[in-house]
Amino acid sequence: MSILNNSDLHQIFENLDKNGDGLVSLEELNWLLDKTGVKFSLGELESLTGKTRLDFNGFLLFYDSISNKQNNGSNEDVEEGNENQESDLVNAFKVFDLNGDGFISCEELQNVLSRLELWDASSGRDCRTMIRVYDTNLDGQLDFEEFKNMMFLTIS
Incomplete structure (x- = not known):
């Protein structure tokens, strides 16, 4: 999804x-x-x-x-691409983790999406449902690994 x-x-x-x-x-x-x-x-x-x-x-x-993931080039290029991708994911995670506690809560997700003008409260969307899809440990928030898995599933 x-x-x-x-x-x-x-x-x-x-x-x-x-x-x-x-x-x-x-x-x-x-x-x-x-x-x-x-x-x-x-x-x-x-x-x-x-x-x-x-x-x-x-x-x-x-x-x-x-x-789309690019898998062209040598192993060295792929390794460098993976390092860059991991760094980009860390930076993207920090954008959402507003309080720096290592988790993305529903409130943080909604806050960032609202700032980007991507959240419409009248759309019927529920950020808890959005998080629940990728929340593998069922704590109601996303840690970095869950966020990373979400991003890889999203761009695959």
């Missing part, structure tokens, strides 16, 4: 498209990536997308391209 389905991605796209023209600039996209702990320069984004603005289909292609 993926946390970000097509409807979620469409909502993110619409929130990023501040002027409602059906396009998201690389600056807007970079703002979201930066808020989630993913660092790209505008040049890197343009190189990845081949464009300076993305329609929804381009946004989906970009999401797919950064969320």
